[in-house]
Amino acid sequence: MRTLFTAEMSELAGDLVAMSRHVESAITRASEALLTQNVELAQAVIADDAKLDDLEETVDERCVLLIAQQQPVGLDLRTIIASLRISASLERMGDLAQHIAESARRAYPESAIPAEHLEIIEGMTVAAKKAASEVVALMETRDLNTAAGIVSDDDDLDRLHAQAYATLLSSGYSGSTQETLDISLLARYFERFGDHAVGVSRRIVYLVTGDHRGNRPRI
Amino acid sequence: MRTLFTAEMSELAGDLVAMSRHVESAITRASEALLTQNVELAQAVIADDAKLDDLEETVDERCVLLIAQQQPVGLDLRTIIASLRISASLERMGDLAQHIAESARRAYPESAIPAEHLEIIEGMTVAAKKAASEVVALMETRDLNTAAGIVSDDDDLDRLHAQAYATLLSSGYSGSTQETLDISLLARYFERFGDHAVGVSRRIVYLVTGDHRGNRPRI
Numbered sequence: 001m002r003t004l005f006t007a008e009m010s011e012l013a014g015d016l017v018a019m020s021r022h023v024e025s026a027i028t029r030a031s032e033a034l035l036t037q038n039v040e041l042a043q044a045v046i047a048d049d050a051k052l053d054d055l056e057e058t059v060d061e062r063c064v065l066l067i068a069q070q071q072p073v074g075l076d077l078r079t080i081i082a083s084l085r086i087s088a089s090l091e092r093m094g095d096l097a098q099h100i101a102e103s104a105r106r107a108y109p110e111s112a113i114p115a116e117h118l119e120i121i122e123g124m125t126v127a128a129k130k131a132a133s134e135v136v137a138l139m140e141t142r143d144l145n146t147a148a149g150i151v152s153d154d155d156d157l158d159r160l161h162a163q164a165y166a167t168l169l170s171s172g173y174s175g176s177t178q179e180t181l182d183i184s185l186l187a188r189y190f191e192r193f194g195d196h197a198v199g200v201s202r203r204i205v206y207l208v209t210g211d212h213r214g215n216r217p218r219i
Numbered sequence: 220m221r222t223l224f225t226a227e228m229s230e231l232a233g234d235l236v237a238m239s240r241h242v243e244s245a246i247t248r249a250s251e252a253l254l255t256q257n258v259e260l261a262q263a264v265i266a267d268d269a270k271l272d273d274l275e276e277t278v279d280e281r282c283v284l285l286i287a288q289q290q291p292v293g294l295d296l297r298t299i300i301a302s303l304r305i306s307a308s309l310e311r312m313g314d315l316a317q318h319i320a321e322s323a324r325r326a327y328p329e330s331a332i333p334a335e336h337l338e339i340i341e342g343m344t345v346a347a348k349k350a351a352s353e354v355v356a357l358m359e360t361r362d363l364n365t366a367a368g369i370v371s372d373d374d375d376l377d378r379l380h381a382q383a384y385a386t387l388l389s390s391g392y393s394g395s396t397q398e399t400l401d402i403s404l405l406a407r408y409f410e411r412f413g414d415h416a417v418g419v420s421r422r423i424v425y426l427v428t429g430d431h432r433g434n435r436p437r438i
Contacts, residue, residue, distance in 0.1 A: 063300075067296060073287045077283065081303070084303065085303075085307075088304075165400065168396050169397055169400070173396060177392060177394075177399050178388055180396050180399040180400060181387055184399070184404060185407065
């Protein structure tokens with residue numbers, strides 16, 4: 001019974017790794033589609049999101065069955081509950097990558113990014129891809145240094161988000177209303193992506209250390 | 220043991236009612252603050268959000284303890300897992316009300332809403348308040364007609380969201396960049412509020428009927 005439980009917990013961890021890899025691929029491809037006006041790539045990200053939704057459903061069902069059949073307590077139970085939360089966050093990160101791809105697709109063949117925002121949005125893609133790759137590493141290794149990296153990426157995203165809005169409102173800005181709308185939403189999608197990555201990371205830190213670090217996970 | 224369990228499940232349901240009432244109050248006051256430039260009211264909504272966060276924490280802890288101590292299965296277990304999901308959605312709805320209040324506060328003493336958007340945003344406040352009040356009723360009664368009302372409010376919010384963006388992009392629109400930014404975010408906050416209300420409602424429908432209606436809850 002215990003061996004079976006251990007195997008099932010390990011499969012659950014594997015599902016979360018698979019979800020995080022899917023998210024990393026989605027944000028990487030959505031970023032490229034956005035920066036290079038690649039509508040086929042944007043379309044692929046949008047189409048692939050259904051796979052992440054299926055993975056989330058698998059994780060959720062596995063968690064409910066594990067609780068019902070094995071009646072775990074203590075850390076095992078908290079790990080399963082955290083897995084439910086993490087799968088919801090990863091699914092939402094996939095949605096945000098999809099929204100970014102949708103912006104790229106809508107603007108095609110033009111770029112969704114006005115010239116004065118290019119550097120900021122490029123910076124956001126770098127920070128988001130780094131956060132996504134660290135979430136994968138965290139799921140695989142539970143190494144807490146990785147968690148600190150995710151918080152730092154999120155700080156970068158928050159700073160760039162504020163910079164994107166400040167640039168919109170600066171006196172020199174002359175973008176169209178469509179460009180203003182695109183940037184206001186794109187900057188928010190990236191910023192929320194970082195929030196969810198931090199949420200995932202805090203759940204893992206809590207499982208490993210039992211320490212909320214004064215910050216409750218906000219998922 | 221069973222009596223205790225029943226009492227605890229009833230307290231859990233009561234906590235969710237309390238959370239939904241908090242959300243209804245937050246969106247009602249945030250809407251009024253937004254439409255009447257009432258900065259004190261906006262400030263109160265922002266300050267009160269911490270109470271909702273505390274309630275979410277209470278619900279989450281209660282759920283984990285209930286599972287650990289009572290080892291529920293079947294519908295009881297699914298109800299507890301659904302409660303975890305619902306509390307996360309309600310907490311997020313509170314965050315969105317807070318963001319709306321923050322928009323009102325930032326624009327004060329001006330209105331955050333350009334004249335050409337006033338009717339649309341008023342419509343969004345009506346639909347969001349209606350959805351919030353139906354979520355309270357659903358938590359109290361589990362009446363499925365209420366669930367249908369929430370889906371219809373969300374349809375209204377989606378339609379008004381599209382209309383808000385179409386108005387931004389219409390040839391007659393002459394708002395400032397700040398106004399464009401405010402509307403793009405405000406319309407999205409209301410639209411997401413509706414999505415979360417539907418997510419809550421689908422969780423309840425599933426518990427009552429066992430029927431996903433072909434639509435997995437998207438929380």
